[in-house]
Amino acid sequence: EAGVAQSPRYKIIEKRQSVAFWCNPISGHATLYWYQQILGQGPKLLIQFQNNGVVDDSQLPKDRFSAERLKGVDSTLKIQPAKLEDSAVYLCASSWAGGGTEAFFGQGTRLTVV
Amino acid sequence: AQTVTQSQPEMSVQEAETVTLSCTYDTSESDYYLFWYKQPPSRQMILVIRQEAYKQQNATENRFSVNFQKAAKSFSLKISDSQLGDAAMYFCAYRSARLGDMRFGAGTRLTVKP
Numbered sequence A: 001e002a003g004v005a006q007s008p009r010y011k012i013i014e015k016r017q018s019v020a021f022w023c024n025p026i027s028g029h030a031t032l033y034w035y036q037q038i039l040g041q042g043p044k045l046l047i048q049f050q051n052n053g054v055v056d057d058s059q060l061p062k063d064r065f066s067a068e069r070l071k072g073v074d075s076t077l078k079i080q081p082a083k084l085e086d087s088a089v090y091l092c093a094s095s096w097a098g099g100g101t102e103a104f105f106g107q108g109t110r111l112t113v114v
Numbered sequence B: 001a002q003t004v005t006q007s008q009p010e011m012s013v014q015e016a017e018t019v020t021l022s023c024t025y026d027t028s029e030s031d032y033y034l035f036w037y038k039q040p041p042s043r044q045m046i047l048v049i050r051q052e053a054y055k056q057q058n059a060t061e062n063r064f065s066v067n068f069q070k071a072a073k074s075f076s077l078k079i080s081d082s083q084l085g086d087a088a089m090y091f092c093a094y095r096s097a098r099l100g101d102m103r104f105g106a107g108t109r110l111t112v113k114p
Helices: none
Strands: A005-007 A010-013 A019-024 A031-037 A044-050 A053-056 A065-068 A075-079 A088-095 A109-113 B003-005 B010-014 B019-021 B024-026 B032-039 B046-052 B064-069 B074-079 B088-096 B102-104 B108-113
Touching: A005 A088, A010 A019, A019 A088, A019 A109, A031 A075, A044 A065, A044 A075, A044 B102, A075 A088, B003 B088, B003 B102, B010 B019, B019 B108, B024 B074, B032 B064, B032 B074, B046 B064, B046 B074, B074 B088
Parallel strands: A010 A109, B010 B108
Antiparallel strands: A005 A019, A019 A075, A031 A044, A031 A088, A044 A053, A065 A075, A088 A109, B003 B024, B019 B074, B032 B046, B032 B088, B064 B074, B088 B102, B088 B108
């Protein structure tokens, strides 16, 4: 089966600019996650979708970050305006709805804010 | 919120030897799942092993096994007969059975010496 697709792989922007990341989960996976992984740290959950509804966005900086999952399939994560501390790898993952199933990850987008 | 702690930032093992990576977690839930993921330099997160909290038997996958101590909230990973390809970052993860959110520890960097 096809894996989780993310684009772009790399992005360099200046601070205060905006950026968007795209994720296409594995077909049939109801749960979709966005993580922020700062260099040398573990992934931090930003937002979790179940189909097109938000389950958890408690760690999403809502003044600058937004995410949507239209029709319960693809998802986009946007940052506007970006700050230097947003430099990180943004990982998208998806899974079946059951809690016992593993999450499958995309290769991530490396964002550098200069 | 649940927290996952990996107290070993770095570990080193000689090829063909055995190494154990530690993980503890904090939760008030009784139903959950635990995972170990491997992240090589390519950034692709790969599932190593999974454990259901309701199962007393420790999970095993070839050279990888876990020591799950539910009362102590401890979940360690043992890698036997270490290979050069095992070198990577290893992340312990907790997933709630109720909400499905997945939280990660800070990771342990494993080096395998030839």
